[in-house]
Amino acid sequence: MILDSKIPAGPVAEKWTNHKFSSKLVNPANKRKYDVIVVGTGLAGASAAASLAELGYNVKAFCFQDSPRRAHSIAAQGGINAAKNYQNDGDSVFRLFYDTVKGGDYRAREANVYRLAEVSVNIIDQCVAQGVPFAREYGGLLANRSFGGAQVSRTFYARGQTGQQLLLGAYSALSRQVANGKVKLYPRTEMMDLVKIDGEAKGIVTRNLITGAIETHAAHAVLLCTGGYGNVFFLSTNAMGSNVTAAWRAHKRGAFFANPCYTQIHPTCIPVSGDHQSKLTLMSESLRNDGRVWVPRTVEMAEKLRSGGIKANDIPEDERDYYLERKYPSFGNLVPRDVASRNAKYVCDEGRGVNETGEAVFLDFRDAIKRDSEDTIRARYGNLFDMYQQITGENPYQVPMMIYPAVHYTMGGLWVDYNLMTTVPGLYALGEANFSDHGANRLGASALMQGLADGYFVIPYTLGDYLAKIGPAPVDADHPEFAKVAKEVEERIQKLLSINGSKTVDYFHKKLGKIMWNECGMARTAEGLEKAKKEIKELREEFWKDVNVIGSNEELNQSLEKANRVADFLELGELMIDDAYDRNESCGGHFREEYQTPEGEALRDDENYAYVSAWRFVGEGEEEVLEKEPLEFENVKLTQRSYK
Amino acid sequence: MKLTIKVWRQKNAADKGGFVTYPLDGISTDMSFLEMMDVLNEELSEKGEDPIHFDHDCREGICGMCSLYINGKPHGPLQTTTCQLHMRSFSDGETITIEPWRAAAFPVVKDLVVDRGAFDRIIQAGGYVSVNTGGVPDANEIPIPKVVADEAFDAATCIGCGACVAACKNASAMLFTSAKVSQLAMLPQGQVERKSRAEKMIAQMDAEGFGACTNTGACSAECPKGISLTNIARMNREYFSAAVSSDNV
Numbered sequence: 001m002i003l004d005s006k007i008p009a010g011p012v013a014e015k016w017t018n019h020k021f022s023s024k025l026v027n028p029a030n031k032r033k034y035d036v037i038v039v040g041t042g043l044a045g046a047s048a049a050a051s052l053a054e055l056g057y058n059v060k061a062f063c064f065q066d067s068p069r070r071a072h073s074i075a076a077q078g079g080i081n082a083a084k085n086y087q088n089d090g091d092s093v094f095r096l097f098y099d100t101v102k103g104g105d106y107r108a109r110e111a112n113v114y115r116l117a118e119v120s121v122n123i124i125d126q127c128v129a130q131g132v133p134f135a136r137e138y139g140g141l142l143a144n145r146s147f148g149g150a151q152v153s154r155t156f157y158a159r160g161q162t163g164q165q166l167l168l169g170a171y172s173a174l175s176r177q178v179a180n181g182k183v184k185l186y187p188r189t190e191m192m193d194l195v196k197i198d199g200e201a202k203g204i205v206t207r208n209l210i211t212g213a214i215e216t217h218a219a220h221a222v223l224l225c226t227g228g229y230g231n232v233f234f235l236s237t238n239a240m241g242s243n244v245t246a247a248w249r250a251h252k253r254g255a256f257f258a259n260p261c262y263t264q265i266h267p268t269c270i271p272v273s274g275d276h277q278s279k280l281t282l283m284s285e286s287l288r289n290d291g292r293v294w295v296p297r298t299v300e301m302a303e304k305l306r307s308g309g310i311k312a313n314d315i316p317e318d319e320r321d322y323y324l325e326r327k328y329p330s331f332g333n334l335v336p337r338d339v340a341s342r343n344a345k346y347v348c349d350e351g352r353g354v355n356e357t358g359e360a361v362f363l364d365f366r367d368a369i370k371r372d373s374e375d376t377i378r379a380r381y382g383n384l385f386d387m388y389q390q391i392t393g394e395n396p397y398q399v400p401m402m403i404y405p406a407v408h409y410t411m412g413g414l415w416v417d418y419n420l421m422t423t424v425p426g427l428y429a430l431g432e433a434n435f436s437d438h439g440a441n442r443l444g445a446s447a448l449m450q451g452l453a454d455g456y457f458v459i460p461y462t463l464g465d466y467l468a469k470i471g472p473a474p475v476d477a478d479h480p481e482f483a484k485v486a487k488e489v490e491e492r493i494q495k496l497l498s499i500n501g502s503k504t505v506d507y508f509h510k511k512l513g514k515i516m517w518n519e520c521g522m523a524r525t526a527e528g529l530e531k532a533k534k535e536i537k538e539l540r541e542e543f544w545k546d547v548n549v550i551g552s553n554e555e556l557n558q559s560l561e562k563a564n565r566v567a568d569f570l571e572l573g574e575l576m577i578d579d580a581y582d583r584n585e586s587c588g589g590h591f592r593e594e595y596q597t598p599e600g601e602a603l604r605d606d607e608n609y610a611y612v613s614a615w616r617f618v619g620e621g622e623e624e625v626l627e628k629e630p631l632e633f634e635n636v637k638l639t640q641r642s643y644k
Numbered sequence: 645m646k647l648t649i650k651v652w653r654q655k656n657a658a659d660k661g662g663f664v665t666y667p668l669d670g671i672s673t674d675m676s677f678l679e680m681m682d683v684l685n686e687e688l689s690e691k692g693e694d695p696i697h698f699d700h701d702c703r704e705g706i707c708g709m710c711s712l713y714i715n716g717k718p719h720g721p722l723q724t725t726t727c728q729l730h731m732r733s734f735s736d737g738e739t740i741t742i743e744p745w746r747a748a749a750f751p752v753v754k755d756l757v758v759d760r761g762a763f764d765r766i767i768q769a770g771g772y773v774s775v776n777t778g779g780v781p782d783a784n785e786i787p788i789p790k791v792v793a794d795e796a797f798d799a800a801t802c803i804g805c806g807a808c809v810a811a812c813k814n815a816s817a818m819l820f821t822s823a824k825v826s827q828l829a830m831l832p833q834g835q836v837e838r839k840s841r842a843e844k845m846i847a848q849m850d851a852e853g854f855g856a857c858t859n860t861g862a863c864s865a866e867c868p869k870g871i872s873l874t875n876i877a878r879m880n881r882e883y884f885s886a887a888v889s890s891d892n893v
Binding site for chain 1: 655656672674676678682689690694699701703705706708709724728730753759760761763764767768769770771774775776777778780782783784786787788790796800801803804827831833834
């Protein structure tokens with residue numbers, strides 16, 4: 001099968017403009033005849049649902065949380081990029097595009113990334129108009145900062161709570177449309193499966209999480225804005241409820257899954273403190289603007305530190321190794337996330353880690369406080385410092401923070417074409433749920449940008465083109481396919497409930513997480529991946545034989561919710577392993593130990609692997625089939641990334 | 645640590661509910677409060693008993709999903725969210741009493757889970773600026789003094805958890821509602837709908853069955869985000885000024 005990415009012809013800077021013009025339009029009077037389902041209410045989902053409702057479509061919006069405002073976009077801290085060039089420091093749409101393609105280690109689709117950079121400027125305008133309180137300068141204009149390896153200041157922010165403010169902005173737009181009657185909201189409702197009629201997406205099957213009722217919803221198109229799958233690792237910075245179920249069920253109904261192995265490990269998270277740990281907490285990487293990363297120069301000193309023989313502040317300057325500044329003099333502490341994470345792993349593997357577990361490095365604000373005063377640092381990062389102190393019980397104004405990498409974001413996701421449509425006609429994927437813009441590594445402050453770009457400024461155009469083509473005839477909600485899929489969903493739930501095994505759902509999830517972290521985490525090897533594949537298969541078999549899911553379907557049942565999600569993670573995990581095994585190169589967040597430069601940097605193989613891996617599901621228990629979308633670079637020259 | 649957990653169990657909205665006591669051992673001071681609950685739930689699950697249901701999601705103190713009335717205080721002894729509360733705030737041998745939010749407008753769904761849909765409906769009544777996507781001015785065409793932007797931001801940090809309602813003896817939602825009314829009343833973008841917003845949101849708040857405000861200040865004292873009482877004063881001013889010069893002719 002040939003994957004048609006539908007990239008418009010012409011120069012990259014004109015593609016989107018031309019495409020918008022050549023897309024079909026839906027007559028304003030006809031828009032009210034179309035129904036659209038939006039699953040997920042994070043930045044992508046809320047912005048899409050609100051924008052489509054404003055245009056006149058009838059929208060049904062679903063979320064598993066008790067309110068759309070809870071979606072995990074809310075936890076994004078650092079900021080949102082936009083090529084406004086308000087700082088007069090040389091930024092431009094092309095530079096943001098270039099940085100994003102390069103930062104993604106040349107594994108993203110050029111046309112999509114250019115469009116993202118192009119609409120980034122509109123996002124800021126839109127959010128400000130909604131009343132999002134971005135940080136400002138004394139003159140009243142918007143403030144910017146440099147973020148996550150960028151050499152220009154293009155990041156807009158709202159203290160350390162940018163995601164919250166942007167999501168509440170999108171949520172307010174969504175709420176307005178609920179009040180207008182154009183959006184019907186379904187909170188505490190989880191998508192369980194996709195319904196296709198004649199090969200096209202025509203609806204979904206959901207479970208009401210309060211009553212357990214299995215319901216069907218018909219529509220002309222279905223948008224999955226369901227976020228990433230980082231929770232396959234059990235421990236991640238994702239919310240506890242973040243899951244892959246909607247995307248995975250769609251995958252099993254024909255949507256290809258692209259680049260599943262591209263996982264971002266965020267360098268600045270609070271280290272694990274024990275087996276009881278339920279999730280990991282991210283500290284915004286904006287901290288790296290002022291914090292200096294270091295470990296003791298020698299293993300002996302690190303051991304002394306771990307045993308409590310010496311305190312961090314008592315280690316003299318010449319005994320400290322500011323390893324990022326040493327290895328990457330021009331980028332220093334601001335190297336991209338994958339580089340920062342991997343180097344933390346290296347120094348800890350050498351035995352120079354700093355906390356009791358040996359898996360932590362320092363992020364030290366001593367020099368910044370000396371330079372700028374404690375008040376200035378508090379104004380910049382106050383809430384992050386407070387959060388750190390609450391979790392660890394230590395005061396980061398006085399002692400250096402301890403950090404370690406943790407799973408944070410998944411660049412992979414459902415394969416989509418330029419219109420954000422998956423390989424199932426009428427089924428779209430937006431935001432983190434798709435694969436398209438970040439390549440093998442996402443730059444800081446680009447996730448918020450992509451979620452809102454897809455929802456506010458891309459889907460309103462591309463969806464119209466599809467809807468105009470299929471016409472406004474109502475979708476037959478009584479088509480037998482709905483009842484058939486609903487029955488399959490019910491059977492699966494009953495199966496889960498009837499196993500009555502001896503182990504809890506968390507037992508399996510934790511075991512899966514450990515396999516994934518050890519063999520498909522920051523560094524991967526062919527040998528380790530082979531082992532992991534076997535282990536996951538065994539674990540999955542054990543799950544379906546021996547899991548104990550308590551209670552019944554007809555009630556609020558959190559162990560059933562978890563079991564249902566973990567069952568899908570157990571399948572996705574294997575596909576991630578397959579994908580990592582296939583990709584015999586290192587790029588971005590995918591680091592195969594066999595493929596590295598003599599300096600230990602990721603070694604790409606553009607000759608053989610400049611493609612998007614798109615996996616096709618062919619049947620239960622069968623190996624998935626790899627389809628390839630070749631990546632062509634016409635505007636960016638492929639180089640070895642260097643941050644020296 | 646050894647603890648005794650006295651927790652509210654209620655099968656569903658129709659059930660009367662009541663306290664059940666569980667002994668718990670082996671809790672470390674580094675655990676978060678919710679991780680302690682995870683340990684208890686894992687023990688219950690292993691015995692085949694229904695785990696205690698409670699709302700939680702981000703576990704970073706920002707989504708507002710977690711609730712829990714712990715030893716008579718919303719989110720427990722510290723001014724933070726339950727997910728950011730750690731067991732080092734408790735002592736060995738302590739009995740910890742856990743209840744759901746108690747308010748007529750927040751009916752219990754199961755155990756410690758309540759329905760906070762009333763908050764969404766208050767926002768739907770007017771907690772927005774009516775602009776459509778596209779066609780808005782350049783972001784820097786709306787200059788806003790830094791002090792105003794900062795003040796609006798402080799109001800906007802509300803996470804909608806409902807601790808203010810749970811803390812209030814009248815179960816009033818004034819702090820929640822006023823945070824949004826204030827944020828938008830202070831910003832130039834919110835001026836056009838300023839009066840009708842205050843009127844509509846307050847009308848919805850009353851319709852949901854929240855109690856009246858008697859200026860006790862428990863809401864602000866217990867708010868995990870420290871939303872200030874000034875917002876309530878500001879909302880009252882907005883309301884009165886709207887009432888005497890309403891655009892709703």
